[in-house]
Amino acid sequence: MFSKTCEYGLRAVIFIALESNVDKKVSITAIADAIESPQAFTAKILQQLTKNKIVQSIKGPNGGFFIDDKSLKTVALSNIVAVLDGDAIYTGCGLGLHQCNDKKPCPLHFKFVEIRENLKKMLESTTLFELATDMNLKEYFLKN
Amino acid sequence: MFSKTCEYGLRAVIFIALESNVDKKVSITAIADAIESPQAFTAKILQQLTKNKIVQSIKGPNGGFFIDDKSLKTVALSNIVAVLDGDAIYTGCGLGLHQCNDKKPCPLHFKFVEIRENLKKMLESTTLFELATDMNLKEYFLKN
DNA sequence: AAAATAAAAGACAAATTAATCCTTTATTGT
DNA sequence: ACAATAAAGGATTAATTTGTCTTTTATTTT
Numbered sequence: 001m002f003s004k005t006c007e008y009g010l011r012a013v014i015f016i017a018l019e020s021n022v023d024k025k026v027s028i029t030a031i032a033d034a035i036e037s038p039q040a041f042t043a044k045i046l047q048q049l050t051k052n053k054i055v056q057s058i059k060g061p062n063g064g065f066f067i068d069d070k071s072l073k074t075v076a077l078s079n080i081v082a083v084l085d086g087d088a089i090y091t092g093c094g095l096g097l098h099q100c101n102d103k104k105p106c107p108l109h110f111k112f113v114e115i116r117e118n119l120k121k122m123l124e125s126t127t128l129f130e131l132a133t134d135m136n137l138k139e140y141f142l143k144n
Numbered sequence: 145m146f147s148k149t150c151e152y153g154l155r156a157v158i159f160i161a162l163e164s165n166v167d168k169k170v171s172i173t174a175i176a177d178a179i180e181s182p183q184a185f186t187a188k189i190l191q192q193l194t195k196n197k198i199v200q201s202i203k204g205p206n207g208g209f210f211i212d213d214k215s216l217k218t219v220a221l222s223n224i225v226a227v228l229d230g231d232a233i234y235t236g237c238g239l240g241l242h243q244c245n246d247k248k249p250c251p252l253h254f255k256f257v258e259i260r261e262n263l264k265k266m267l268e269s270t271t272l273f274e275l276a277t278d279m280n281l282k283e284y285f286l287k288n
Numbered sequence: 289a290a291a292a293t294a295a296a297a298g299a300c301a302a303a304t305t306a307a308t309c310c311t312t313t314a315t316t317g318t
Numbered sequence: 319a320c321a322a323t324a325a326a327g328g329a330t331t332a333a334t335t336t337g338t339c340t341t342t343t344a345t346t347t348t
Contacts, residue, residue, distance in 0.1 A: 011239050039308095043326085059314040095151050115266060118259050144243055206346070
């Protein structure tokens with residue numbers, strides 16, 4: 001469904017969101033440990049996400065990654081996926097046709113449209129704030 | 145969503161189903177041409193599908209690929225996806241966790257379950273026969 | 289039997305994705 | 319000012335996926 005990059009990215013951002021929710025900054029070491037991901041690779045991903053204003057970062061001692069209160073409420077999962085995997089999941093054809101739409105559909109087009117719409121809506125409506133607050137209530141996991 | 149292998153495989157099988165529906169066998173050259181896919185690569189994919197009884201093949205002159213009447217009605221898209229991409233789309237975690245289930249869920253588990261269930265049902269309920277007959281009515285495309 | 293046809297099989301090659309390593313830059317505390 | 323800390327950046331390697339090429343096997347027609 002998503003690339004490894006996107007999977008690690010989502011997990012990392014969710015973890016940062018959780019910590020940011022209680023005003024904590026987290027280092028790349030702490031993140032990689034919390035989500036059980038390759039550290040250097042995760043660092044690269046976070047570079048992309050900071051460039052795209054999904055997360056913020058501060059260098060040096062007491063530095064680390066965090067997400068400001070406003071972003072916590074405005075950033076949805078769809079924004080993260082867009083940065084890391086582009087919009088292929090939403091727009092791309094299930095059978096890999098370059099152009100596939102209502103006018104010129106592949107045999108599965110109308111069946112896929114529905115499923116993708118659901119996915120899109122779910123990603124667009126799920127904010128980091130929702131996850132960060134929800135995760136305090138139930139027991140959720142970011143690693144095995 | 146699917147690998148290239150699976151995309152080509154689905155398109156190839158749908159094309160073969162269409163031709164088989166009017167009792168025609170098709171060569172790998174005809175298939176690659178009809179779905180605009182790399183021929184040798186598509187040949188490899190069809191090898192896998194014949195081994196797994198999704199399609200049948202006959203060597204030599206007047207040979208080619210086809211799907212018998214019974215398979216046309218019993219084979220669903222889910223069977224093809226299972227052979228080529230495995231069951232990761234159904235069972236795999238959206239965030240890439242190795243084990244993620246109702247008991248030990250990732251933060252998005254319950255949101256993903258629904259979407260994946262829809263996809264699963266769609267793939268399982270769509271048979272080659274349905275596609276082969278439906279494609280005669282409407283204008284559908286297998287290449288650009 | 290020989291030639292032609294078409295899929296099967298195996299060995300490579302190219303491209304993309306995933307992952308690591310090393311150096312540089314920014315910031316802080318002593 | 320200096321040492322320590324932590325992210326940013328660049329170059330490289332590893333693994334996987336995608337794709338090609340050549341040979342072999344099976345079947346049919348002449």
